[in-house]
Amino acid sequence: MSSRPWLRSVTPIAPPAAENPTWRFLVYAGIVTGAWSGLLSLVIYAIGRVCGVPFMASQGQGDSVGQILWLAPLLIPVLVAIVGALLSVLVLGRNHARHIVFWSGSLVALISIAGPVMQPDAVLWSTRILLLCMHAITWFLVVPQLARIVGDSEPQASEVRVYNVGSNL
Secondary structure, X not given: OOOOHHHHOOOOOOOXXXXXXXXXXXXXXXXXXXXXXHHHHHHHHHHHHHOOOOOEEEOOOOOOEXXXXXXXXXXXXXXXXXXXXXXXXXXXXXXXXXXXXXXXXXXXXXXXXXXXXXXXXXXOHHHHHHHHHHHHHHHHHHHHHHHHHHHOOOHHHOXXXXXXXXXXX
């Protein structure tokens, strides 16, 4: 089997290398996926508040807990997605970039769920579960999309095209 994935396509023509994603496209994707993740997290927050979930969590070191403001579920996913997009720029054009972004993003998401799980005993499990749902939504919307976009820049994913201006083809 060839290392050129487009050969299995119905139209086996490689995309041009000039169309490889850039850092601007990755940041744009981070903003869009982060915004959707933030909106869905805000919906979960609103449903939780209507159902009586207090959303009290530890804000730092110690056992003191405080209220999670409604702005946090909206803005944190956007910021995380933009940072992830900017870090994904580091592997643009490299071999196995798609796998590197996917697995490193998944590892970061796995580490980040320690925050809700390791909360002090004063924090209710209903709050922890909804925070874990927000983490899962952010992972699901951001990481695979950034990995797919970065994967389009891998060396075997496109070909350099040379156009002969003036030829009679």
